[in-house]
Amino acid sequence: xxxFSKTVSKTLSLLTFLAAFNGRAxxxxxxxxKIDGSSTVYPIIEAVSEEFSKAEPSIRVTAxxxxxGGGFKKFIAKEIDICNASRPAKKEELADLEKNGMKFEQxxxxxxxxxxxxxxxxxxxxxxxxxxxxxxxxxxxxVKTWADIRPTWPAKPIKLYGPGTDSGTFDFFTExxxxxxxxxxxxxxxxxxxxxxxxxxxxxxxxxAYFGHAYVEANKSVLKAVPVGSSLKTxxxxxxxxxxxxxxxxLSRPLFVYVNKESLKKPEVKKFLTFLINNSEKLVSEVGYVxxxxxxxxxxxxxxxx
Numbered sequence: 001x002x003x004f005s006k007t008v009s010k011t012l013s014l015l016t017f018l019a020a021f022n023g024r025a026x027x028x029x030x031x032x033x034k035i036d037g038s039s040t041v042y043p044i045i046e047a048v049s050e051e052f053s054k055a056e057p058s059i060r061v062t063a064x065x066x067x068x069g070g071g072f073k074k075f076i077a078k079e080i081d082i083c084n085a086s087r088p089a090k091k092e093e094l095a096d097l098e099k100n101g102m103k104f105e106q107x108x109x110x111x112x113x114x115x116x117x118x119x120x121x122x123x124x125x126x127x128x129x130x131x132x133x134x135x136x137x138x139x140x141x142x143v144k145t146w147a148d149i150r151p152t153w154p155a156k157p158i159k160l161y162g163p164g165t166d167s168g169t170f171d172f173f174t175e176x177x178x179x180x181x182x183x184x185x186x187x188x189x190x191x192x193x194x195x196x197x198x199x200x201x202x203x204x205x206x207x208x209a210y211f212g213h214a215y216v217e218a219n220k221s222v223l224k225a226v227p228v229g230s231s232l233k234t235x236x237x238x239x240x241x242x243x244x245x246x247x248x249x250x251l252s253r254p255l256f257v258y259v260n261k262e263s264l265k266k267p268e269v270k271k272f273l274t275f276l277i278n279n280s281e282k283l284v285s286e287v288g289y290v291x292x293x294x295x296x297x298x299x300x301x302x303x304x305x306x
Contacts, residue, residue: 031268036064037071037084038168039194040112040212041255043287044280045084051283052275059268067192068168072258076100081263082273085256086112086168086212103261105303107273109280111290113213113238114173114251116226121205124153127227127235130250133177136160136208141185146206154206160188161200161209167192173210176250198223213238217288243290255289270304277301 035045042065049061066074068085075083076096088106089097097104116133118125124146128136132150136143136158146153163170165182175181191197194211201207202222216225216238228251229235242248257276263269277300284291292300 030058030060031266032060032062033082033263033266033269033272034062034080035082035084035257036066036074036080037082038068038086038255039065039163039192040086040169040214041084041109041257043212043214043218044110044255044284044289045257045276047283047287048272048276048279051279052272055275056268056271059271061272065192067164067166068171069166070192075104075258075260076102078102078260078262081260081266081269083258085258086253087172088256089258090171105259105261105264105306107257107259107277107300107303108254108292108296109257109276109300110255110284110292111243112253112255113243113248113290114169114176114210114253115213115216115238116208116210116228116251117201117216117223118208118226119201119205120220120222120224122224125208125224125226127229127232129230129235130177130228133228134179137162137174137184138178139183139185156206159200159204159207160185161197161207162188162190163194163197163211164190164192169211172253173251212289213243214288240285240290264304273304274301277304 042063045063049063052061068087071083071085072089072093074080076093078100116128135141136149143149144157145155146158147155170184171181174184178184189200194215197209197211198215198219201209202219216223225238227235227237228248236242236248238248243252246252259269259273277297281291281294281297
């Protein structure tokens with residue numbers, strides 16, 4: 001066994017302490033980027049952050065999921081650098097940003113097809129029309145069973161899952177289907193975390209939900225996307241092609257990130273957004289969304305040079 005003198009032992013202890021202290025100090029002083037907002041956009045940011053950390057290990061990226069509305073609240077309060085958004089900022093949010101002296105840039109990063117889904121074991125739902133979706137999700141909906149939608153369907157209770165009211169997905173879906181944002185029945189299981197919604201539908205043969213298409217792509221073994229249209233013949237399923245060309249309507253939409261212009265002056269934030277734009281064409285597809293055209297990403301990159 002090796003024996004050390006007291007002096008050497010004290011020196012080693014001091015060096016160990018200093019190394020630990022410096023490690024903590026480096027972590028504390030490390031450049032960081034704070035992101036929050038849409039659960040729909042989160043898979044893109046997660047994929048980009050993972051690759052970015054390999055290229056820039058000294059920059060720490062932290063990303064939360066509080067929904068588009070929740071993200072804008074933090075963005076307006078200047079608590080975060082970047083807000084993920086599955087819809088454009090609302091008039092009242094823009095007013096609050098101006099009131100708080102916030103200047104920002106909106107950057108489009110992808111397209112999404114907001115998907116209506118059922119359990120993979122569901123064999124009777126062949127398509128749903130916008131009118132039927134409105135009948136299900138309307139504020140005064142009387143739909144309790146599948147037979148309430150079509151008499152030929154089972155008289156089994158329909159268990160509904162969907163995003164919370166802070167979600168951009170909720171805003172977009174209610175406006176597209178019910179005619180007005182935020183107008184919806186309230187007796188359904190809500191979550192800002194789309195994985196919770198996935199698990200709910202996966203565990204119930206008679207469940208139905210709506211959320212971003214990437215979560216459908218990642219869970220094809222337990223979920224089935226429902227075609228949307230006025231008839232079985234004309235109904236369109238959400239795919240990369242139909243989302244990109246707009247034929248999957250009215251549920252195709254762009255996805256954004258908003259960045260505080262003050263934050264954009266930070267080298268680490270500019271590096272991250274440059275990396276995001278330069279790599280989105282590849283990474284957006286990998287997580288199940290639809291990338292913009294190359295020329296569109298070039299247009300978005302010009303925003304960073306303003």
